[in-house]
Amino acid sequence: MERHLALVTTCLRKIDWAAVWDESSKSHRYARDIDIAFAGGTITYVGPRYPGSPDRVIEGAGRFVMPGLVNVHAHPQVQPIFKGIIEELGNPRFYMSGMYDVKRVFRGTGEASLAAAAVGYGELLLSGVTTVADQSGNYPGWLDQFAASGLRGYAGRTYSSASWYTDNGHELKYRWDETAGRRDFEDAVRLGEAAERHPCGRLSAMLAPDSLDTGSEELLRDSLAEAERRGWPFTVHCAESVIEFNEFTRKTGLTPVQWASSLGLLRPRTILGHCIFVDSHSWLHWHTRNDIRLIAESNACVAHCPNTFARYGQALEDFGSYRRAGINMALGTDTFPHNMLEEMRLAAIVARLAAEDIAAVSTGDIFHAATVGGADALGRRDIGRIAVGAKADLVVVDATSIGMRPMRDPLRSLIYTAADRAVSTVIIDGEIVVENGRVLTLDLDAAINTLEEAQRRAEATVPERDYAGRGGTDISPLSLKSIEFDA
Ligand SMILES: [Zn+2]
Incomplete structure (x- = not known):
């Protein structure tokens, strides 16, 4: 990662809902209509109306922001x-x-x-x-x-x-x-x-x-x-x-x-x-x-x-x-x-x-x-929470998506209904690594193709490793039996 990025200040502005850390009660709390700012990889501001002038703004309307x-x-x-x-x-x-x-x-x-x-x-x-x-x-x-x-x-x-x-x-x-x-x-x-x-x-x-x-x-x-x-x-x-x-x-x-x-x-x-x-x-x-x-x-x-x-x-x-x-x-x-x-x-x-x-x-x-x-x-006080001084590891959830609505309690909507479908942006150390629900850092299409091929090869040699010499589908049959149609 290039170090000059440490100078960039980003503000998540007017966030509808956020789960922020309350040190006095040692617990997460919901906050409404707030800004979260970070410089480089560190959170520098959590509260209403960030007073600085950020280099980059991410709009928080219709969003729920939680710690990574x-x-x-x-x-x-x-x-x-x-x-x-x-x-x-x-x-x-x-x-x-x-x-x-x-x-x-x-x-x-x-x-x-x-x-x-x-x-x-x-x-x-x-x-x-x-x-x-x-x-x-x-x-x-x-x-x-x-x-x-x-x-x-x-x-x-x-x-x-x-x-x-x-x-x-x-x-x-x-x-x-x-x-x-x-x-x-x-x-x-x-x-x-x-x-x-x-x-x-x-x-x-x-x-x-x-x-x-x-x-x-x-x-x-x-x-x-x-x-x-x-x-x-x-x-x-x-x-x-x-x-x-x-x-x-x-x-x-x-x-x-x-x-x-x-x-x-x-x-x-x-x-x-x-x-x-x-x-x-x-x-x-x-x-x-x-x-x-x-x-x-x-x-x-x-x-x-x-x-x-x-x-x-x-x-x-x-x-x-x-x-x-x-x-x-x-x-x-x-x-x-x-x-x-x-x-x-x-x-x-x-x-x-x-x-x-x-x-x-x-x-x-x-x-x-x-x-x-x-x-x-892990012995860390700087992750798993949204607080000034913590790492800028943040998850932005699309609170307007159908899985999140009716939007009364963001965590309940996210955990019991929407799950990963509502995750739109993921920021780690101040860098955007997931945007619009797409991973920016890895070639997942290529990886899944390679993995699928590797699985086929591994399954072909199962009898060599099984104590009873069984094949892959003997050990793990498919969920449904196959049907053959006459040509
Ligand atoms: Zn394990």
Whole structure:
């Protein structure tokens, strides 16, 4: 990004509705008929009638302006290729989880990574995400494309001491390779350093050992120590399946959360991926009731990604009780769609289903999680909010679109009805990256073509990777059977 742009002042003028940050109450508030100005990448004015003379004006009439959304958990390198394959693909013998066997055999090869990530980034931008914690394997071109997307990003190269496999579809096994885990950990540190040095100035580092059950004690402890030494966020998948829960209770007598706590992994800048299968979950009938309290007391964050789990019939029980216990809840999109607004809608609905209570969570709670919750988890006071001094990461919503009207409560209209269809402009670090609902920074048409081709190639070689030698449509049949017409 060219630095002379830092001199440009922009004013969003006479905005109909905005969600602005109120520091005294530490909460978002609606404001009507206001101006928001920013110089370069920083917000300089929030209030009625900006007194300066801006270089650029964006009209706010008929608009709702909110802070850019903060997504703390996504894997855009690998997940977009699974579209059309995994939505209904869980293994009942693994308590519906699909990640240990059936999903893995459809993985794309290396060259699909850039295209998949471009599609993921594009969808995130279109749904109003301005910061994403990207947890992916290392692949050529990652940081440059991440920067070119315009996103503000945390690059967490994933690594593990073990990989999952099964040779019968009902027993999960682990192939341990401590040397590879160590080597990839070192690579993750180097990648993090490169992210921090990237000239775009929007990339940061995080450490992301893959999962609690595939990391050795030593690797997980050393990763946390390295993250703390460098001031980087630390994230790991934790309590994400019944299989993982059973593995920990069998090996250690502790739940995944209790084991993570005993290792000292629960810290204020620790982001726990999912934490659905805590000891109080109704599927587990476990004898303790400590996990939610342990997370809350540690000030660790839970990255809640309801969509992919809800598709498998699984739910966090429930967002409201975690929040009331004092846990910092943040949101992520995990697999696909990379659509934060749909994720927010599901977070609200699934919480109420799980609690059997409409008051389990409010739309304001969900919005807080998708903005400030994520910012807190990343240790940031300058994102996820519209306030003077914060980054100019802004989402402009077309409040005149049919999905937003009748326009009585912008967040309810946006989350429960309009979603990404109403997002018109996205600004990150003061730069416009989405305009009129189009991504300006990435060639999404080219990326989706490449991804589609990669999916076809991956599916053709599924029998080589499946333990039972099955083909793609044996494992994941199409929604409807085909009909053949006589010629
Ligand atoms: Zn994940």
